[in-house]
Amino acid sequence: MGLPAASPEMAVPAVADYREQVTWQSLDDLLIVRRVSGAHSAHFSRPSLEGGWADFMAVFQVTAGSVHITDAENDVVIGPGMVSIRDFGNDWRYSSGEETTSRILIFPKQALSEVSHERLIPFVAVESSSPEARLLLAQLDALGETAGTLTCKAAKRARNATLHLIRGILDAELSSEARSSHMRSRAERYIDRNLRDPSLDPNTIAKDLGVSLRTLHRTFAESDESVMAYVRRQRLDHARIEMSTQDSSVTIAYLAARWQFSDAAHFSRAFRQRFGLTPTQYRKRGQNTRLRA
Numbered sequence: 368m369g370l371p372a373a374s375p376e377m378a379v380p381a382v383a384d385y386r387e388q389v390t391w392q393s394l395d396d397l398l399i400v401r402r403v404s405g406a407h408s409a410h411f412s413r414p415s416l417e418g419g420w421a422d423f424m425a426v427f428q429v430t431a432g433s434v435h436i437t438d439a440e441n442d443v444v445i446g447p448g449m450v451s452i453r454d455f456g457n458d459w460r461y462s463s464g465e466e467t468t469s470r471i472l473i474f475p476k477q478a479l480s481e482v483s484h485e486r487l488i489p490f491v492a493v494e495s496s497s498p499e500a501r502l503l504l505a506q507l508d509a510l511g512e513t514a515g516t517l518t519c520k521a522a523k524r525a526r527n528a529t530l531h532l533i534r535g536i537l538d539a540e541l542s543s544e545a546r547s548s549h550m551r552s553r554a555e556r557y558i559d560r561n562l563r564d565p566s567l568d569p570n571t572i573a574k575d576l577g578v579s580l581r582t583l584h585r586t587f588a589e590s591d592e593s594v595m596a597y598v599r600r601q602r603l604d605h606a607r608i609e610m611s612t613q614d615s616s617v618t619i620a621y622l623a624a625r626w627q628f629s630d631a632a633h634f635s636r637a638f639r640q641r642f643g644l645t646p647t648q649y650r651k652r653g654q655n656t657r658l659r660a
Contacts (some may be wrong), residue, residue, distance in 0.1 A: 391512045395526040396478060399510060400471040408462035411455060421456045424487075425473045426533060428495070428504065432467030436460070441490050450500045451492040452536060472507060474530070482527065483534045491540050503532040529573050550578065550586045555597070562602050565627055571596045602626040602643050606634070610650055619646045 385543035387404040411420055412620070427434065433446040453459070454476065479487065493500050494506050506529055517525060553576055561567050572594065573583040587594050606626045623634035639645045644652065 392511065394510060394514045394517075394529075395522050396475055397526055398473045399507065399514070400473065401469075402471065403466065403468045404463070405466050406464050410458075410460045411457055416455065416458070422476055423455045423473055424476050424479070425453050425455065425471050426507075426539065428452060428453045428470045428507075430468045430470065431455070432463060432465045432469075433468060434469065435462045435464075435489070436491065443490075443492050445492060448495050449492055450487075450495045450504065451490065452486060452533065454489040455493065457489060470507065472529070472533075474533075478526075478530055479534060479537075481500060482530045483538070485534070485541060488537055488540055491537060493536060493540070497536075497539070499532070499536040503529070503536060506532055547586055547589060550576075550582065551590075554583060554586060554594070558594075558598055559601060562598070562605060563625065563627065566595060567598060569629070594600070599637060602628070603638055606638070606646075607642065607649070610646060615650060622646070 376421050385405045387407075389404075389521055390401045392399045393478070419424075427436075427445055428450050429445050433444050435442075435444050436451065436453070436459065437443075438457055443451070456476070476487070495501070495504060506525075510525060510529065514522070514525075519641035554572060557572060557576060558567065569580055569583055573580045576583070583594060587597060592600075603626070606622050608623075609622060618631075619634065621630040623629075625630045626634070628637065635647075638649070642649060
């Protein structure tokens with residue numbers, strides 16, 4: 368398989384004993400690279416991406432040392448016990464501060480569309496002990512032993528089988544995203560039904576949904592909002608709606624107690640933080656609007 372002529376921006380320490388050993392095997396349009404290298408870094412910037420690298424993806428397995436991968440959304444250290452799949456299509460960097468032994472499978476991005484039309488995830492890092500990763504690594508081990516001896520037809524089938532296994536890791540990640548989205552929806556529906564319950568807290572929610580407390584927190588953390596931050600936001604929204612539809616005889620203290628705030632002062636501070644007005648200011652503005660109407 369021919370790789371792009373444009374090279375990433377490489378940097379190595381200014382030391383006399385820097386060493387790098389690279390071997391590779393090709394299998395149809397797949398390239399299996401084994402690499403032992405000293406400390407170094409690489410930047411896949413726009414020139415190298417426009418030079419062809421954006422059309423490729425890679426599977427990284429580090430067996431000794433570690434590789435630090437960063438881009439606009441990820442900052443991950445890949446070491447022994449992990450496998451990552453990287454879409455080269457966006458600006459990204461990797462670096463290693465020590466001697467590192469790795470195995471890299473490089474393949475055209477388009478090849479994955481031959482086995483699945485599911486969307487691609489730009490970057491995935493999984494434990495090498497996961498079922499999907501174990502199958503892929505076993506396949507790469509077998510290819511390392513047999514790639515040079517396969518007939519053209521057998522090589523094509525082995526290539527397709529490898530792509531299916533890569534797709535299996537990506538699909539498992541997509542399934543994880545779908546499960547997380549479903550879990551979030553279940554949690555939100557439960558919370559919305561129980562907003563006025565004084566015992567509503569993460570422990571109660573997790574128990575009634577039949578999930579661990581850790582799973583519940585992780586589901587909400589993905590949107591940078593804690594469980595109780597969502598509860599507080601919903602309570603404030605409902606309190607605001609009541610203020611808009613009820614007369615002024617309903618006191619701020621009553622609303623605070625009804626929506627489980629410790630007192631009127633706490634409720635007023637939270638209300639102002641969310642809506643930019645105190646409850647009294649908000650109510651007065653609503654009254655003035657009705658009078659003008």
